[in-house]
Amino acid sequence: MIFDEYAIKSLIRPVPGFPKEGVTFRDITPLFQSPKGLRMVADSLIQRYIDSPVTHIGAIDARGFLIGSILAYELNRPLVLLRKAGKLPADTIGASYATEYGEATMQMHRDALAGGEQVLLLDDLIATGGTFLAAASLVRQCGASVYEAAAIIDLPDLGGSQLMQDAGIPTYTLCAFAENEH
Numbered sequence: 001m002i003f004d005e006y007a008i009k010s011l012i013r014p015v016p017g018f019p020k021e022g023v024t025f026r027d028i029t030p031l032f033q034s035p036k037g038l039r040m041v042a043d044s045l046i047q048r049y050i051d052s053p054v055t056h057i058g059a060i061d062a063r064g065f066l067i068g069s070i071l072a073y074e075l076n077r078p079l080v081l082l083r084k085a086g087k088l089p090a091d092t093i094g095a096s097y098a099t100e101y102g103e104a105t106m107q108m109h110r111d112a113l114a115g116g117e118q119v120l121l122l123d124d125l126i127a128t129g130g131t132f133l134a135a136a137s138l139v140r141q142c143g144a145s146v147y148e149a150a151a152i153i154d155l156p157d158l159g160g161s162q163l164m165q166d167a168g169i170p171t172y173t174l175c176a177f178a179e180n181e182h
Helices: 005-010 029-033 035-049 063-075 130-141 160-166
Strands: 013-016 024-027 056-060 079-084 092-098 103-109 118-126 145-154 171-176
Touching (some): 035 063, 035 145, 035 171, 056 063, 063 079, 063 118, 079 130, 103 130, 118 130, 118 160, 118 171, 130 145, 130 160, 145 160, 160 171
Parallel strands (some): 056 079, 056 118
Antiparallel strands (some): 079 103, 092 103
């Protein structure tokens, strides 16, 4: 399927004032309700990484699980879950980070990676970069490398993608929204 940034953007609903005043939430629910839109997103990401040295897919809680599962299946790679604190049942490692809404902690099973892996990190969007930076920290704590951080949406006005690139994490997104764009 041919990639069409406009088609993808048209399926992302802006929700002003959510989860708090002054924030415009980018809701990907309509994108996932569109078989054509979901296929366009999945196919675009699959084509980008099919011949890459990626060994593992690192899916970030919770919307990253949606597209991460598809990529892990289609690329035949193990899926590593990066979750909010307290959600994983076995021995974990953790990293705290600032979000656009406050502070949080991300965890990963200590045995999810053995060292030397090339991990593709996936989430629905890049905002302040805190979530991806915490995920990268966990991957690196295990002796693995971040191949790239990918998302459907970039919010460049929040500076996250630049912060990640400054930290040596390559980024890739399918579309971007300016802060005042609807």
